[in-house]
Amino acid sequence: MSRPLSNDLRERVVRAVSGGESCRAVAARFGVAVSSVVKWSQRWRSTGSVAPGKMGGHRKRTLEPHRAFIEERIRQTPHLTLHKLKDELAARGVIVSHNAVWMFLRREGLRFKKNAVRP
Template sequence: MTAPLSNDLRERVVEAVLAGEPCRSVAVRFGVSVSSVVKWSQRYRATGSVAPAKMGGYRKPVLEPHRDFIVERIR
């Protein structure tokens, strides 16, 4: 998965949409997909921010319940 695009780019894209420019022409002008333009605009209207949501999440260690057994076997 790639890193999110900069907030500066996102803000400029949303400003262009709010100024009345169609999403397709904004996408072409800034070199991003139309779906990104739409999603960023929706995020701005819903939250007032264009910042990306947190990526990833907490992943519980799979082997933790077996730690003692594994350490004992290594010894």
């Protein structure tokens, strides 16, 4: 993901639009996209600032609060499948995909083998 353009450039673009130039002309002059000029102008009118919003971030892990339950279920039933565990979580009100369950187990180092005899 690229970095946001500088506030100085944004302010000059908004000043040019406020001065009466068209968005297309300002975009061509400053070498930015027309959509950026429009959005920066809208942001200036609504908030009084051209500063960029927050970029990126981390998603909250849905299964983290249910770690104890998942560990207990794996301990109780070692032959439990991902789909069955997903269904049990759904019964508790946690709706996730089977891939989300798999990624959680993998990330947390929780493993279960259907055949404990085989390595």
